[in-house]
Amino acid sequence: MEKISDTKRIAGKRILITGGTTGIGRALAIKLAQLGANIVIVGRHQDVIQETLEEIKHDDSETQVLGVAADVSLQDDLEKVFMTVNEELGGLDVLINNASLGFGSITEGEYRDWEYIVKTNLMGYMACSHYALTAMVPQEKGHIIHIGSMSAVSREDGSSVYVATKSALQGFSESLRKEVNPKGINVTLIEPGAVDTDMQEQSQEEKLKQIEAMEMLMADDIAESVIYVLAQHERTSIVELKIKPLKQII
Numbered sequence: 001m002e003k004i005s006d007t008k009r010i011a012g013k014r015i016l017i018t019g020g021t022t023g024i025g026r027a028l029a030i031k032l033a034q035l036g037a038n039i040v041i042v043g044r045h046q047d048v049i050q051e052t053l054e055e056i057k058h059d060d061s062e063t064q065v066l067g068v069a070a071d072v073s074l075q076d077d078l079e080k081v082f083m084t085v086n087e088e089l090g091g092l093d094v095l096i097n098n099a100s101l102g103f104g105s106i107t108e109g110e111y112r113d114w115e116y117i118v119k120t121n122l123m124g125y126m127a128c129s130h131y132a133l134t135a136m137v138p139q140e141k142g143h144i145i146h147i148g149s150m151s152a153v154s155r156e157d158g159s160s161v162y163v164a165t166k167s168a169l170q171g172f173s174e175s176l177r178k179e180v181n182p183k184g185i186n187v188t189l190i191e192p193g194a195v196d197t198d199m200q201e202q203s204q205e206e207k208l209k210q211i212e213a214m215e216m217l218m219a220d221d222i223a224e225s226v227i228y229v230l231a232q233h234e235r236t237s238i239v240e241l242k243i244k245p246l247k248q249i250i
Contacts, residue, residue: 006231007227007230007231009230009232009233010035010036010037010230010231011035011037013032013037013093013094013230014037014085014089014090014091014094015037015038015040015092015093015094015095016039016040016081016092016094016095016096016132017039017040017041017042017096018042018072018097018099018128019072019099019147020041020043020067021041021043021045021052021067022043022048022198023195023196023197023219024098024147024195024197024219024222025043025096025099026052026055026219027220027222027223028096028098028226029041029052029056030055030223031227033056033057033063037063037094038063038089039066040066040067040084040085040088041053041065041066041068042067042068042069042070042099043067043069043070043099044070044071049067049069050067052067053067064089066088068080068081071120072099072124072128073116073119073120078124078127078128078131079131081128081131082131082135086135091135091139092136092142093142094142094230095128095129095132095142095144096147097124097128097144097145097146098147100120100147100165101116101120102159103117103162104158104159104160104161104162105157105159105160105161106160106161109161114161117161117162117165118161118164118165121162121166121169122165122168125146125169126172132144133185136183136185137180137183140183140184140185141185141234142184142185143185143186143229144176144188145189145226145229146172146187146188146189146190147192148166148169148173148189148191148192149166149192150192150193151163152166152167152169152170153242153250154250166191169189173189174189177237177239186234186238188239188241189241190225190240190243191241191243192217192222192243192244193243193244193248193250194210194244194245194248195216195219195221195222196208196210196217196218210245214245214246214247215247216248217245221243225243229241
């Protein structure tokens with residue numbers, strides 16, 4: 001009998017991960033490389049990229065793991081990223097849009113602050129999807145995974161700027177999926193609840209207490225969920241996953 005979910009399907013895949021140097025993106029890069037995927041990670045700081053690359057281990061000498069320093073809010077940087085993907089990997093099978101920044105209320109900051117958050121959390125996802133589709137449409141297959149947030153559901157007060165971007169991502173993901181599914185391309189939106197990442201402002205000690213109390217997830221928990229999605233047969237489309245800590249009330 002055919003295995004419905006099989007991580008062997010990930011081996012050899014050409015995968016781009018934005019925000020691949022911290023949190024969920026870093027956990028994903030480490031786990032996907034172990035499964036034999038060829039990976040390009042994107043982050044804003046070269047030193048952190050190097051630290052992440054040094055932590056990634058894989059058994060297959062043919063597996064490629066590369067890093068590109070880029071800001072996903074900038075067109076020129078994104079064009080550099082996708083040029084690297086094409087030159088080094090020879091194409092793209094999976095885009096994981098993960099680069100995102102937190103922000104509070106619209107009563108805080110000023111125009112350039114909100115603009116940067118929107119360009120990173122929404123425009124960056126849209127632009128990366130556009131460039132990825134130029135590679136995926138001709139090959140009639142591919143998978144775009146958007147890492148969103150359950151803030152788009154809970155819409156808590158004091159976080160209106162961040163909530164706006166994650167709510168917009170919901171609409172973008174749903175419409176994009178309807179556009180590209182007939183072309184053989186999958187789109188999945190994954191929306192985590194609270195996760196131990198740099199976006200959480202608590203001390204590490206407090207985060208560990210929340211994880212122990214099942215009120216916060218680890219980045220590895222979300223990475224495992226992405227692997228589950230990628231391990232499915234190509235006939236399967238997992239449209240959306242909401243993943244929260246058991247005892248976080250949303």
